[in-house]
Amino acid sequence: MKRKLSYTFLIVLTIIWLSTGVLKAQSNQFYNDAYQTIDNMLNDKQKYSFKDAVFSVENAYFQGKLDTVQLNREIKFLTRFAKAIVANRDLNYQQSDKARVSKYAAIYSIMCQTLPVAVQDTVIQYKPFNYDFKDVFGHHDITNLFVSKLLATKKGNCNSMPYLYKILAEELGETAHLALAPNHVYIKHQIKSDGWYNTELTSGMFPQDSWLMASGYIHLDAIKNGVFMKALNDKESLALCLFDLAQAYNRNFPDNDGAFVLQAVNRAIEVYPNFAKALILRAETHKAQFEKLMDKQNLSSSNPENIKKAQQDPKAKELMSLMTEEYMHIYEIGYRQMPEEMYLDWLVSLKTEREKYENKKLLNNFTK
Template identity: 35%
Template sequence: MTKFLLVILCFPSFIFGQIPNLPDIKSPSPSGFQNYSQQNFGNPNVKSNVPTPPSNYLARSASQIEAQNRKSMLEDFRRIEQEEKQNRELEKETREIQEFNAVYSLPSLAGKEGTKAYYDAFNKLSAMDAENYSLTEANFIVESAFYGNKQDFSQFKSGIEKTARQLLQKMKAEKLDTEDNTAKNIALFKYFSQDTKLKNGSTVTTHKAYKYDFNDPFGSKDYSKMFVSKLLKTGSGQCHSMPLLYLMLAEQMNTEAYLALAPNHSYIRFSDDDGEWKNIELTNGMFSLNTYLLESGYIKSEALQNKIYLSNLSKKELLAQVFSDLASGYIHKFGYDDFVDTVTSKALELNPNSTSAYMHKANTSKMRFEHTANGLGINPYDNKDLQRIKNYPFAVAQLRQVNQNVKNLDQLGYEYMPPEIYEGWLSSMRKEENRQQSEAIAQKLKEANDLKRKQQEALKKAQEQKQKSKDDPAYFKIDPSKL
């Protein structure tokens, strides 16, 4: 946000006393002084070479000094007058800027307690390598900012690492290939959707399947419900926190999985051993098909063409989503100001097709224009009164920006999905037909994984047998008659 600083220039004070009238200096009379220059000392024939000063010399010198003094004083007066004029112009310009900002800029929220934590979070995220960063750390930075940077990262990280180790240990105990990407994704899916027994040394604990939080799933009343830390603490979450936790665990297990988006929704995608993409719907513990997602009726063809929905987010695009989450937390806690624009601009730099970033940008420009219109005494929701903004070029430019942001979203294929429609669509995904299809997908993956495991075991056994035959001592049949 641009800040205008009032620069006060201090100048030294010049005090001028009254200048006395200088007396006239009359030329001395030749008869008044004895002319010693013409006296002869020892040689009366030698004439003196010392010139006689002009009679008006002293008067002329005094006049020149007075003129120089007057000229110097006039220059000082002119300089001071010029400096005072510049001061007045600077003060006027500063007042105009302040008046302009009061009307045309959103009031800064920087003075509110807690905003610094968000500024620090933005700087930390901006310093990350967009192609090589830890999602666990990036997400923690966002959530910790909401709590004033008072959360413990080492504790958060160690919890993620511990769960990842336990899942890999469980896979080994079940003789599953811990290097197989499909097997690791299935293990993660089961961890989220089924009660899972995990070993920690000699202790065995049962992790309860995560549940969908139907109470305030969008965090409208309590924004912390969007957080992974809340999911870990309570065992319930929604389509924002569950996929993020899945990806954090996948990151620790060196598992390839991706975040994908749908209207008001996010889910997990991974490629199986046959190269087919599978969708994991963590809110209901099911494998889903693209047809389920399209049933919402809010996915336009433009959205599919621009890959804003039903497509894998790259590492860089995922970081753009993290920046959008940072902006969301700031808005819910403090409101809109130019910092939201700064964050969303960074998100759009990483992903020019980020609908969440464009929505924040559109809402910020809308709030800014409403602030401007109200400051000018114009009702932005009265079309007749709104016509008066033509007298204010900056207000016209702001309104055009609002319309452009809305146009950008429309061109991407975005369409607003009301929360009640989303909840209805999400519930419809749990219908029996979809559940049966999900079970069929899970069974197919299990059978393929079992077959692969048997093949690997058979191959391993054959290799061991071959090695054993090489290591066994060789016996040769001896004919006694030839001894």
């Protein structure tokens, strides 16, 4: 009887072990599929769609449970709404690219303005999306950075809001350029009347470049090297999705060996060489790999002497060399880390000093 129970117990343990392995492999497959989707777009093997790239990342994090049917339905509704605004509103703007600018203005209105909407004999007030100051960096819950969360709650941040703007622009047949500042993503457009201008969705404004420079963390080398304030093309925007994919993978699998993360960030860096967040994540992944090798040797990374001992291992020595070169390169291209508290103060300054930073001419052009 004992032998029979032991045999049964072994079978149960084997089934559990096998099913766990299958689930883990299945989980990884969601990330592999998302990576392949984005890589195919970069290689022109698949039709480019920023929306599909973004949702593939979010679906990987949710392990295939993202309701993309509902999300696409919501995107279609917002697209139809934007088209209705364009059809029923005549802007002051009178340049030859008015049709395109009217679409940008419609998306801006949907994102940032309260609008009266006629429903049969009743006029209701459409409420815009709002900035959510809770967990703006996604430290506690990475889904706070997701477009799916923004659509579900109408609350988002400087990651999800410009992403949704770009998605809607593409649905309307236009492009929108994402641009980066310290800890921040915003929109850049080029139009006939003003050339390049900025759209800041977190506060619903069109700030001048002086506001970006006021952060104090945008080094001139960072501008020259395209680290910050560069209008990203579509493929460079996909590099941001690859970074998001790597970051999400780290959250799903915090004890991973770094292989998938490096695959994603290295591809992102191929496309956008001075993408600071990807460069930092690559260096931090190499650092984590180095620390794991130290742990295997029972060496504490807080002791400088132990770090020297660890480098007797050829792999550890290689990782240490990579980390040193990578962190140095990040500094040389002009990246400077902005403290998170200062970032929030800087973001709020756009509203408190609106008169100082707002592009009033553009605001007038975007009105009826």
